[in-house]
Amino acid sequence: MAYSARAIDIAARVEDFVRTVIIPYEKDGRRTAHGPTEELALEMKAKARAAGLMTPHILPDGSHLHHSEVALVLRKSGLSPLGPLALNTAAPDEGNMYLIGKVGSAEQKARFLAPMIAGEARSAFFMTEPAADGGAGSDPSMLKTRAVLDGNHWVINGRKAFITGADGAKVGIVMANSGSDEKMAATMFLVDLPDPAIRIERVLDTIDSSMPGGHAIIAIDNLRVPADQILGEVHKGFDYAQVRLSPARLTHCMRWLGACTRAQEIATEYACRRHAFGKPLIDHEGVGFPLAENMIELKQCELIIDWCAGVLDSGDLGTTESSMAKVAVSEALFRIADRCVQVMGGTGVTQDTIVEQVFREIRAFRIYDGPTEVHKWSLAKKIKRGHEAV
Template sequence: MAYTDRALDIAARVEDFVRSVVIPYESDPRRNAHGPAEELVAELKSKAREAGLMTPHILADGSHLNHAEIALVLRKSGLSPLGPLALNTAAPDEGNMYLLGQVASPEQKARFLEPMIAGDARSAFFMTEPAEDGGAGSDPSMLKTRAVMDGNHWVINGRKAFITGADGAKVGIVMANSGADEKLAATMFLVDLPHPAIRIERVLDTIDSSMPGGHAIIAIDNLRVPADQILGEVHKGFEYAQIRLSPARLTHCMRWLGACTRAQEIASEYACRRHAFGKPLIDHEGVGFPLADNLIDLKQCELIIDWCAAILDTGALGTMESSMAKVAVSEALFRIADRCVQVMGGTGVTHDTVVEQVFREVRAFRIYDGPTEVHKWSLAKKIKRAHKAA
């Protein structure tokens, strides 16, 4: 793909910033199993502001780079797991900013979106629900959280699960069933956080550790939201979710492609430097071939991301294309990270390099934003519908 000059310029500046400023922070102790501490994130963001790189995919006039340009920039931001946090290109904020930019009213943008773009507010997207409640996970039609109108307010009750970044977020997007009686209809509500009616039951201990606030189980008890805080229109939550989900799937692919590119660099340097059985590891086929396979997978990931981005830039929702990209990229990146760990042997499973963390993060990526199996099932249904139509 021929990238635009502005994308190449921004991406080059982002890469230099991540390599020279962010990567040294990977050994910073202000991190735990639930993600980097707020103090660390704030410090990184201050350095991004100084470099003129805060939220680089959104321009000064509020317009976005197109998806093809974002693909290059976010790939460079992902060279370190801390890069997207420093540059304000991380999930879920990046996807939430995109959604608000598409759907929110001018007043809502001023109140909720502008602090997010400035890097002054983190956000959380409250959609997934606990399995033990029979709530929505990969199947959004199982949405249990209810929103009932009471005068000029809506009252929301329910529980949510795996809510990324809820602990410490200032902006919430709550998705609830607003349908009457047994009818299912989803509506999205904008909420200031923290809120006394939104309680964190616990922050889960998960395999990944790159996102501030971790992933939480949430109880929502009689949350009153005024009607002017409905995002878009009533009962259009599922429609708006589709606006958010396809680009968000793809931006996950972009960021983690950057991380696996870095893991490949580290593993390759190790294999060329380390000797065993009388020669450098890279000269052993059992080491050289996996690294060669990684080069192939990395290029295929880049190409399918760029292909899907080009589809989105036509204005299409790209639901099928983003499912294909998410499956192909998440599976390939896991193979890449796994090979990097294996090439590095004992060193690969230590915290001495970022390779171990990248492995954990991309393993989780095979699940969030839709497990591989759900995307394949969805694609298979489309194949069946096309067969019937033919």
């Protein structure tokens, strides 16, 4: 694929910044069990801002790079697990900025989006609900959180689960059933955070640890939201979810491709430097071949991401294509990360390098933004519909 000149330029600057400024922070101890501290995040963001690289995929005039351009830029931002946080290309903020930019009003963009683009506010997307409540997960039609109109306000009650970055977020997008038990209709609401009506019950201890605030269980008790804070139109929440989810799951692929590219670099350096049985490890087929397999699959991931980005750039929602990309890339990246750990032996399971973290993060990615099995099921249904239509 031929990337645009501006994408190549921005990506080169992003890569240089991540490699020279951000990678040294990987040894910084300012972390919690759930992710980097706010202090560390703010320090790195200040350096990105000074370098003119804050939110590099959104241009100074507010326009968004094409998806095919974003693919290159976000891949470079992911060369360190800290890169997306420093550059403001991380989930869930990247997807939330994209959605608000697409369907938000001018007033909403000024109030909620501008601070996010400036890197001054983190956000959270409140959609998933606890399994114990029978709520929405991979099946959004199970949405239990209710929004009821009361005068010029909507009153929202429910519980949410796995809400990334809720602890410390300043902007929230809450998805709730604004219809009835008999006829569901989802609506998205923009809210200022923190709000006493939105309570963090607990932050989950998860296998991944790259996102500030972690992933929380949330209780929403009588949250009152003015009608002018509806994102887009009332009852259109499921439509907007599709606007957000296809690009967002693809940008996950982009960032983690960058991380696995770096893991491959580290494993390669180790295999070429370390000797055993009279020669460098890479000269043993049991080590060299896995790295060769990684090289092949890294290129395959790059190509399917670029293909799906091109579909999105055509104006198509890309629902099917993004499902295909999510499955192919998340599964391939997990194999790549696993091989990197294996090539490095004992060192691979330590925190002496980021390889161990990348392995954990990619394992979670196989579930986040839709488990592999759900995407395959969705694709199988499409195959069946196509067959029946013949």
